[in-house]
Amino acid sequence: DAKTTQPPSMDCAEGRAANLPCNHSTISGNEYVYWYRQIHSQGPQYIIHGLKNNETNEMASLIITEDRKSSTLILPHATLRDTAVYYCIVRVDNYGQNFVFGPGTRLSVLP
Amino acid sequence: SAVISQKPSRDICQRGTSLTIQCQVDSQVTMMFWYRQQPGQSLTLIATANQGSEATYESGFVIDKFPISRPNLTFSTLTVSNMSPEDSSIYLCSVEGAVRYGYTFGSGTRLTVV
Numbered sequence: 240d241a242k243t244t245q246p247p248s249m250d251c252a253e254g255r256a257a258n259l260p261c262n263h264s265t266i267s268g269n270e271y272v273y274w275y276r277q278i279h280s281q282g283p284q285y286i287i288h289g290l291k292n293n294e295t296n297e298m299a300s301l302i303i304t305e306d307r308k309s310s311t312l313i314l315p316h317a318t319l320r321d322t323a324v325y326y327c328i329v330r331v332d333n334y335g336q337n338f339v340f341g342p343g344t345r346l347s348v349l350p
Numbered sequence: 351s352a353v354i355s356q357k358p359s360r361d362i363c364q365r366g367t368s369l370t371i372q373c374q375v376d377s378q379v380t381m382m383f384w385y386r387q388q389p390g391q392s393l394t395l396i397a398t399a400n401q402g403s404e405a406t407y408e409s410g411f412v413i414d415k416f417p418i419s420r421p422n423l424t425f426s427t428l429t430v431s432n433m434s435p436e437d438s439s440i441y442l443c444s445v446e447g448a449v450r451y452g453y454t455f456g457s458g459t460r461l462t463v464v
Contacts, residue, residue, distance in 0.1 A: 273452055282442050282455030283393065285351075326392070337383050338444075338453060340393040 242266065243327045248345040251321075257314040259344050261327030264308040271332050272303060274312045276323040277343070283326065286312065290332075317348045352377050352445050356456035363433055363463050370429045371459045373443035378423035380446070383453070384416070387440040396441075399426050433463045 244262040251257040263272065273288040287294055287301045289310075294301040300313040314321055326343040330336055353376040363369050373382060384396040397405040397418055405418040419427045430437050444455040 275452070280458075280460070282354075282444070282457050285452040285454070288452060337395050337398060338393075339395070340385075342392050 242329050242339070243341050245325070245327055245341065245344045247342065248347070250347050250349055251314075251317045253319060253348050253350050254316055257312075257317040257321065257346060257348070259312040259314075259325050259327075259346065260309065261312070262309045263327070263329045266307050266329050267331070269331055270329045272301065272307075272310050273328045273330055273338065274299070274301065275326045275328065275338075275340075276321075277326070278320075278323040283340075286325075317346075319348050319350065322346060322348045352379060352454045354443060354445065354454055354456035356443055356459055358459055359457065360460040361462070363461065365434050365463055367433055368429055368431045369433065369461060370427050371441055371443075373426045373428070373456055375424045375445050380423070382420065382426045383444045384418065384426075384428045385442045385444065385455075387442065387458070389438065393442065396428070430461065433461075435463045437461065438463045 242265055271288050271290050274286040275283040277283045287296055287299050289301045289303055303310045324343040324345050326340050328338050355374040357372045382399045385393040386396050387393045395408050396411045396416055397407040399405045399418050399420040401420050401423050415431055417429045440458040440460050442455050442458040444453045
């Protein structure tokens with residue numbers, strides 16, 4: 240079973256920041272937080288991951304609470320193309336460890 | 351990260367027949383993963399395929415129904431056997447990406463069984 244909890248759906252206005260929360264209260268010390276998204280009819284796409292420090296890349300920012308029990312994915316300026324299902328996954332950073340997908344959050348970016 | 355080519359992208363099949371899905375990677379990878387995504391659902395891991403050994407199947411999936419081949423480090427196939435309408439799903443393969451950058455997924459095979 241997935242070890243994360245996410246809201247089933249969220250809306251965001253185009254051009255605004257989209258903040259997607261994820262709870263992972265049972266996360267272990269050696270588990271990373273990964274975010275993927277799946278745009279309709281495509282395979283999941285890697286967005287970002289982190290252990291305990293906040294991370295930023297060209298796609299998004301990841302904010303992890305100090306106790307690591309929750310995190311937030313931030314899309315700073317959402318566009319219509321960001322409409323997708325977003326998956327938060329915790330996983331040990333070992334080669335060959337598969338990803339366990341929960342139901343994710345369906346983000347709708349509205350014009 | 352690795353580039354995955356998955357074929358076919360979609361197919362409509364008659365019940366009772368079998369379909370073989372191919373997954374080609376542009377670099378050598380040790381492990382390949384096969385997932386199923388039923389309509390409106392999240393992804394579920396079917397099996398893990400290592401080159402040179404039998405695939406390891408997750409609970410609820412059996413080799414007779416989903417035989418997997420892994421002849422080399424860049425290629426794998428998943429066969430959906432004796433299909434029924436309940437097998438209508440998207441089937442995806444994935445491989446380990448660059449170190450610590452998660453996995454790369456193929457674009458999937460959308461299967462409809464009629």
